[in-house]
Amino acid sequence: MSEHQGVLSVRSLSVSFGGLVALDRVDLDVAEGEIVGLIGPNGAGKSTLVNCAGGQLEPTSGSVALDGVPLTGKAPYRRARLGVGRTFQRVALFPELTVEAHLLAALRAGRQRPGRWSELVDHARPSAAEARQIDEMLGLVGLADQHDTQVTTLPLGACRLLEIARALIARPRVLLADEPSAGLDRRESAMLASVLAQLPAREIGVLLVEHDLGLVARVCDRVVVLDVGHVIAEGSFDGVMETAEVRRAYLGQGVA
Amino acid sequence: MxxxxxxxxxxxxxxxxxxxxxxxxxxxxxxxxxxxxxxxxxxxxxxxxxxxxxxxxxxxxxxxxxxxxxxxxxxxxxxxxxxxxxxxxxxxxxxxxxxxxxxxxxxxxxxxxxxxxxxxxxxxxxxxxxxxxxxxxxxxxxxxxxxxxxxxxxxxxxxxxxxxxxxxxxxxxxxxxxxxxxxxxxxxxxxxxxxxxxxxxxxxxxxxxxxxxxxxxxxxxxxxxxxxxxxxxxxxxxxxxxxxxxxxxxxxxxxxxxxxxxFSPSSVWHTGLLPAIPFLLLALLLVGRRRLRSLEESDDPLAGCDPPPPPSILVTRSHELDRVVRVGGRVLALATIISVLTWVPGDWGFTLTSGVVYSIVFLSITLITGMGGEVSLCQATFAGVGAFIAAQLAVHHGVPILLGAVIGAGGAAVVGAVGALPALRLRGLPLALLTLALALLADNAVFPYSWAGGPPGGLPVPRPMIGSINLATTSSKGFFVLALAFLFVCAVAVKRVQRATVGLYLGALRGSSIGAESVGINPSTAKILVFALSAGMAGLGGALYGSLQQTVTPADFNYQLSLVFVVVVVTTGVRTIEGAIQAGVGFMVLQQLLSYLPGRWGGGGIAIVLFAFGSLTYAAHPEGVVEYEKRIWTQRAERLIHRRHPPTNGVVMAAAPVGVLEGVPDEHV
The missing domain is CATH 1.10.3470 (ABC transporter involved in vitamin B12 uptake, BtuC)
Structure with missing residues (x-):
């Protein structure tokens, strides 16, 4: 397991906050076109892992690599330009910008970033090519007619979908989705599932942190279960749900 | 021992x-x-x-x-x-x-x-x-x-x-x-x-x-x-x-x-370092102490119950307001300019010229606070850097004052960019504290020296010569036109940055810096850029101010002015170019009007107090209370017009952007 495989590979990742060990030598891989579910009870270290991959948190030890390129020590914006897209547990949109402006900013700042100095004087209006990409992306997440909407007026479900669109528009190699279904109603969750299901065709790897096990069962190719910082099971959803460790982690002592 | x-x-x-x-x-x-x-x-x-x-x-x-x-x-x-x-x-x-x-x-x-x-x-x-x-x-x-x-x-x-x-x-x-x-x-x-x-x-x-x-x-x-x-x-x-x-x-x-x-009383340490110790210490602690950086993150477990802070632009202007403001503003500006050039007496001409020059300085606050989303308490210091560089070059090296002003602006921009380096990890309150420390540091340990702020009596600054026209002798009208030209260039520059991709990035960073970073926006370059542009603009304004006054002293650029600048611009509108111009002209005109009052009432203190009270509304109306009132009045006017000519099947109301009414509950007067 020491070789970096897949789009995203996490090797022997450990994080401790003071005395508390949040992650303990965790290994994890996401291959191209694969959706990996990362599940586990509260406090298992799921968000910690995502934050280490996104660069919001520096690990105590261990490494994260994208297509074999080490990410450790790189600032979040550098990782984004290399192809790490992510969403946040608490939605982090830009309240002053319209829906379209979100995607334009992400498109221009992201992987295919054009010249530096032109950014000072050019116009923040999408070119024909950019407009096509934005239209396509908004169509994908079902916000096609919302270009000029102020995001402060969007319902939470639409905000989460916009966040995904924002992460995807610069064509990342991997999408880190941190509880995208939290706070969504059933219809919005279904929309989310259909968006996620379309991602493998785009050659993107997805790491999905989720509490909604139904969603995980529907879209994930593979599931990794974390508990108090350790990987306790890995494999197909049905497979891991059968294991004694997982049942104990979710349902408590004495069940299995 | x-x-x-x-x-x-x-x-x-x-x-x-x-x-x-x-x-x-x-x-x-x-x-x-x-x-x-x-x-x-x-x-x-x-x-x-x-x-x-x-x-x-x-x-x-x-x-x-x-x-x-x-x-x-x-x-x-x-x-x-x-x-x-x-x-x-x-x-x-x-x-x-x-x-x-x-x-x-x-x-x-x-x-x-x-x-x-x-x-x-x-x-x-x-x-x-x-x-x-x-x-x-x-x-x-x-x-x-x-x-x-x-x-x-x-x-x-x-x-x-x-x-x-x-x-x-x-x-x-x-x-x-x-x-x-x-x-x-x-x-x-x-x-x-x-x-x-x-x-x-x-x-x-x-x-x-x-x-x-x-x-x-x-x-x-x-x-x-x-x-x-x-x-x-x-x-x-x-x-x-x-x-x-x-x-x-x-x-x-x-x-x-x-x-x-x-430190022996005659040493440079005694005069330079000693008064600066608290400010230096504060600056070092702000930069060095890790815990201070995360100040803004509340550890109140129920903090989520609080309503989110009002987004800085709650309201995009309606088209009606935009039109009224644009037309009305231009008419008013044109009338003022023509008046100054024709019949306005000398002291009022000087006041309005100062207002134009101040507007340039205040545009620097539009950049740093309005676009960068940070409160800087050292804008007067940046203005001073520009003014002193221009004045020293003119006095000691015979550099023409306009060239000196541009060099001064560049120097201030460098100071701003360098000053931004230690501030890269700071936001909000710690950043404001750091800028205050820098302002006081300059006041106490840099500007008092004659190589910087000039000798005790002040540093003489020439008025510019353009060709054979000496703007010192042709009354202040020539200078007024010159200042207007500079203001125009600066306003266009700010507008350009606002509308450029960088403006978009800054909007994203103001909203959520973690979100902005996650899509590849580099917050450090954005901050250095904003600080440099803002400091440069303040420096240019400061140099012009010196040339207008024909003398500069450190007292013209002390930390108190920086604080006053903030409350003034925040009152008139920190988001828009016209807000900065209203601030500059309004502040000077108000002071001139108050100077007719007798005794201590005429000292300009009332103007500062009024603006300080005005800025207290910032928390509720981040777009500026003047801007807010403008909106209210156009809406009232609109309603009045609509009552006379009721809109056919409500088309006019439906044309208003979605965000206009929903974001502002207190809007429904």
Whole structure:
């Protein structure tokens, strides 16, 4: 397991906050076109892992690599330009910008970033090519007619979908989705599932942190279960749900 | 060792006053989330009232009772009740601007009420300042010093007894953790917070009265230094730790004592470094202490219950308002320009020219606060850098003033960019504190030198020569046109940046810096860029201001002006170019109008107080109260027009952008 495989590979990742060990030598891989579910009870270290991959948190030890390129020590914006897209547990949109402006900013700042100095004087209006990409992306997440909407007026479900669109528009190699279904109603969750299901065709790897096990069962190719910082099971959803460790982690002592 | 102690001991009384204010700062910050810059001014107010009362023959205990025991807590109560309580806990910039407004307004109000005559040091509280009571390590301890230490010790002991031992203390300590959880327990946390405000204001007043006899005269500047020293002490305790704040305050006093003892009075250290110690220390702590960076993240478990801060642009302007403003503004501007060039008398022409020049300086605030989303308290310093570079080049090297102004702008931009480097990890309050430290550092340790701020009488600055036209001799009309041309170029530049991709990135960063980083926006380059552009623009304005005045002194660019700039621009609108122009012209015109008032009322203090009050509305109307009123009035006008010509099937109303009405509940007047 020491070789970096897949789009995203996490090797022997450990994080401790003071005395508390949040992650303990965790290994994890996401291959191209694969959706990996990362599940586990509260406090298992799921968000910690995502934050280490996104660069919001520096690990105590261990490494994260994208297509074999080490990410450790790189600032979040550098990782984004290399192809790490992510969403946040608490939605982090830009309240002053319209829906379209979100995607334009992400498109221009992201992987295919054009010249530096032109950014000072050019116009923040999408070119024909950019407009096509934005239209396509908004169509994908079902916000096609919302270009000029102020995001402060969007319902939470639409905000989460916009966040995904924002992460995807610069064509990342991997999408880190941190509880995208939290706070969504059933219809919005279904929309989310259909968006996620379309991602493998785009050659993107997805790491999905989720509490909604139904969603995980529907879209994930593979599931990794974390508990108090350790990987306790890995494999197909049905497979891991059968294991004694997982049942104990979710349902408590004495069940299995 | 004895020398060491004999230098250290005299610093302790000063350190004690720093410590008292620092503890007050920490107490209010921890309980209410407000970092009250105003404590410096509150200390000054109590000291001033105490001085006035004792001068008028009131006995010392009575004067102490009125100025410290009654006035200080009453002011604290009022500030809490009528100002800070109304600001949402998560609205960091709103709280910051309001605290700055208090700091700016209070000394001006004092001058308006009591006149500006010099007040000499008041008597001490209870010990004889001339008598040496005993020797500590062969250092004579006089009554003033002894008294300060005694009062500090008593205050700290009383405070810790209250905090540790009483029911009230326990609720205050609980409120520090989470006022909301406390409310769930059935305690009216508002009342607890009110008590915390009164207590900490009492401490500010106490420190003021203790400090007053140590200086020859009572003036606000000394209390600004007290404030910054207290800030540094509080920063040592990460703005959270009361015992550390106490230690920090005393330690700072001792360091100052040692420095003034060991540096020989003629050395450059004594004149340059000594006055800068508190500011340097504050800057170093802000940059170096990790815990200070995460200040803005609330650890209140129920913080999620608070409404989110108002997004800075709640409302995109309606097309109607845009049209009215654009047409009306242009007509007004054109009328003003034609008037200045034809019939306006010389002094008003000068006022309006100053207004145009100030508008350029204020555009720098549009850049840094309106676009960068950060409050800078050193814009006047940047203006000074530009002005002094241009003036020094003109005086010593014969460089034409306009070229010098451009070089000065470049120099200020470099200073801004370099100044942004240590600030890269800071946002919000710590960043504002750092800029304040930089401003005071420049005031005390850079601008006083003749190679920088010029000789004591000021540095002469020539008016520009364009071809054979000397703008000094052709009255001020030529300069007015020149200033307008510069303003136009600057306004176009700001507009350009606003509309460019960089403007988009800045909008994203203002909204969510973590979100912006996650899509590849580099917050560091954005911050350096904004600081450099803003400082450059301020520097250009400063150089032009110098040329207009034909002389510059460090007093033209001190930290107080930076504070005034913030409250002025925030009132008229920090988001728009026209906001900056309204600020510049409005500020100068208002001062000119007020100068017709007799005596102390004509000194410009009223203008500052008015704008300070105006800026208090920033928390509720981040787009600027002038902008807000404009919107209200156009909407009223609109409604009136619609009543006369009812819109067919509601098309006109439906055309309004979605965001306009939903975001602003108080909009439906």
């Amino acid at each position: 004895n020398t060491f102690l004999s230098y250290a001991v005299p610093g302790i009384p000063f350190g004690c006053t720093y410590a008292i204010v620092a503890i007050g700062l920490v107490l209010t910050y921890r309980t209410t989330g407000v970092f009250n810059f105003g404590f410096g001014a509150q200390a000054f107010l109590s000291a001033y009232v105490y001085t006035v009362l004792t001068e008028d023959g009131v006995s010392v205990p009575l004067a102490f009772l009125i100025s410290v025991v009654i006035l200080a807590p009453a002011l604290g109560w009022a500030l809490d009740r009528f100002l800070f309580r109304r600001i949402s806990p998560t609205n960091t910039t709103g709280k910051l601007v309001s605290a700055v407004a208090v700091l700016v307004a209070l000394p001006q109000i004092v001058t308006l009420l009591f006149g500006s005559s010099t007040r000499f040091a008041p008597p001490t509280l209870f010990l004889n300042p001339g008598r040496v009571y005993f020797h500590a390590f062969s250092t004579p301890i006089n009554g003033l010093e002894l008294e300060t230490v005694i009062v500090t010790v008593v205050t700290v002991v009383l405070l810790s007894l209250v905090l540790r031992g009483s029911q009230l203390g326990m609720t205050i300590r609980a409120a520090v953790e989470s006022p909301r959880l406390l409310e769930l327990e059935g305690v009216r946390s508002e009342r607890v917070l009110s008590v915390a405000w009164m207590g900490s204001s009492l401490m500010a007043g106490l420190a003021g009265v203790l400090l007053a006899p140590q200086y020859p005269t009572v003036q606000p500047e000394d209390y600004a230094i007290l404030l910054v020293a207290a800030l540094a002490a509080a920063a040592l305790g990460s703005l959270a730790d009361i015992p550390l704040a106490l230690v920090g305050g005393v330690a700072l006093g001792v360091i100052e004592g040692l420095a003034s003892g060991y």
